[in-house]
Amino acid sequence: MTVHHDAFKAIPPACYVLEESLLRKNLELMRYVQAQSGGKIICALKGFAMFSTFAIVREYLPGSTASSLNEALLGQEEFGGEVHLCAPAYNPEDFKDLMHCCDHITFNTLTQWELFKPQIENYHEQNNKKISCAIRINPEYSEVETDLYNPCIPGTRLGTTVDKIGDKLPDGIEGLHFHTLCENNSDTLERTLQHVEQKFGHLLHQAKWLNMGGGHHITRADYDVERLIRLIKHIRETYEIEVFLEPGEAIGWQTGFLAARVLDILDSKGIKVAVLNVSFTAHMPDCLEMPYKPRIRGAADPNENDAFVYRMGGMSCLAGDQMGDYAFPEPLQVGQRIIFEDMIHYTMVKTTTFNGVNLPSIGIIRPNGAFELIKSFGYQNYKNRLS
Ligand SMILES: Cc1ncc(COP(=O)(O)O)c(C=O)c1O
Known part of the structure; x- marks a missing residue:
């Protein structure tokens, strides 16, 4: 992309810079996958929460997925559309607000589901809104080599194994959710689905939807998109269910940089x-x-x-x-100036002010090459997190 020289000069000394045309390119591909497969792709806010772009992202994706009340509120307020939720456990004091924000809630364990089920049922009775609930499953198969990102390691807390669920979906549960990929291509998804179907196929026949989590590197140049489309169609048609994917990284993948200075x-x-x-x-x-x-x-x-x-x-x-x-x-x-490439996903969402180091500004290069400064940070941002 051609960035106007003056626009480049306008970028602050430390700044995350997203290029809108690159974001749109990723989203175009996701629109294609959705149109061809009939599956839905929602944005995982844990990986990409640059909400100044949400109006753009929403042109392509029907909703977002949260892993906390803060993310759910951001999804509801700034993204719109469907708000999904999936986390290892929920704070009881957050749950009422979570029910207000979310239309799909995934529970990590049957004990969490049993704990919150009465509130969900009550909510259904008192409100016009239905919350569709799911259990996160552990297919006990993952090709992720880094333990830090592998949810199937022995002792994992992420997901419920099939022996704990048995033959029937718990009463009130409509969906299943797995997240076992990380920067994987669709051949990994294919092998993972074989394990999911073998272990959980009987439950998929009873379910209304399957969420295949994130970790699909859809927008990477060598990703086999046609295989992904085939796999989504296969699941939709075999079990007559809705299919969701919730990537974060693939949305922000190679859409911008972190500008720094020596x-x-x-x-x-x-x-x-x-x-x-x-x-x-x-x-x-x-x-x-x-x-x-x-x-x-x-x-x-x-x-x-x-x-x-x-x-x-x-x-x-x-x-x-x-x-x-x-x-x-x-x-x-x-x-x-030093330009660190591909610094949009899992950066802004993870920054700290360790040492009191200031947070980099956030800006966007528009398709016409102009730079727009969205936000800068300072002492108050550092101080507000302390007391
Ligand atoms: C449950 C769940 N869904 C979605 C994602 C997003 O994954 P990615 O950004 O790798 O696509 C994650 C990432 O950790 C996750 O834990």
């Missing part, structure tokens, strides 16, 4: 370190948690012939708040 350059026993005005732990935590090395625009993985190799250092005191190394075509300069 504050200092130092030599640490022969290793050149560029200290930045952003922090990996506070602003890009998945880089350290997953871990993965984010791409920097114009830089490459170094080899022994590279002269201008730098480690990127965050501005917090955490020794491990660093990433690297990266080879640049020329020496870095203090004040120079």
